[in-house]
Amino acid sequence: MNIDLLKRLCETPGVPGREERVRTVIEKEVKGLFDEVYTDPMGSLVCRREPRGGKGEGKKKGAGKEATRVVLLCHMDEIGFYVRHIDDNGFVRVQNAGGFDTRNLFARRVKVCTRKHGDLSGAMNPGGRPIHIATDEDKKKIPEIKEFMIDMGMSGDEVRKRVTVGDMVVLDEPFLEMGGKFVSKALDNRAACWAGVESVRAIDKAGTAHACQINVVFTVQEEVGLRGARTSAHAIRPHIAIGVDTTLACDTPGVPDDEAVSRHGQGAVLGVMDGSMIADHTLVDELEAAAKKNKIATQRSILPRGGQDGGAAQLAAEGCRAAAVLLGVRNIHTVTEMVDQKDAKAYVDLLAAWLPTVS
């Protein structure tokens, strides 16, 4: 497993609308794997690989036009913030881009990514009294995003010299390997960006033939409503779209067994239905068959609320067959997002095994 790439992807800041640094990392990694790589008007990175014959045969002549167009959609954005206001004392207020549970946002280190002064550190907390002097009422309160402020250790004038309304802010935590798991603030969805690169790299390295045209699109602005996937799918007009993303793994204390959504250690997750999409059931069967043939563990899952890019692609242009290949994440949308290493391997292996089976 290329853990170094996963770590670099997770530690690169990129909130919805500001994915350019993540895109640069990916652009370097995909060199030589695709026949065409370009950035579309919204900022998604589109990577197209024409059908290939077996080892040594190279690119198939005249292929591509009639070939089945498959698209893997891997969103590059992580949930984060934009600077909304700087007050006279230098406290920075933010607007969230993506869904945060504010209960997980107390006492966070952040990076304020400025235009000309680099990435500056800050400490984020909600306004209010600390435990020693808090009232019973204070202790029960769950603050809203607008009540949080970032202290950058500088006066209002000093902050204003460096920070501009609209600068992106990300949570600041290093990537960790821990037991049999990976932990990071942005496994949703850099794990999928990693899988999008590594699965095609595996096909390329093995010289495996594939009859379909493989498009891997690293999309923008998924966390604010599957926006980049909508336009890129419209342009590509895929026959088959796979939302490659993460999902919940609530196999932890405090959640009833039937609400786990997915479980660590049980393999890659095949999304049957979520808030954005009902998967093509024959496509789910085909993914499952490819996994079985290659002894790759998979589990099926239904997510009552929330979605992924496959839902946008399914409805683009005349529509297409769509499914979701997901990785179960514990503590999703927190700085302790956690995935199982064996599941992560199954996730990459499944994509690499299934793509060559598409005729």
Ligand SMILES: [Zn+2]
């Ligand atoms: Zn996601």
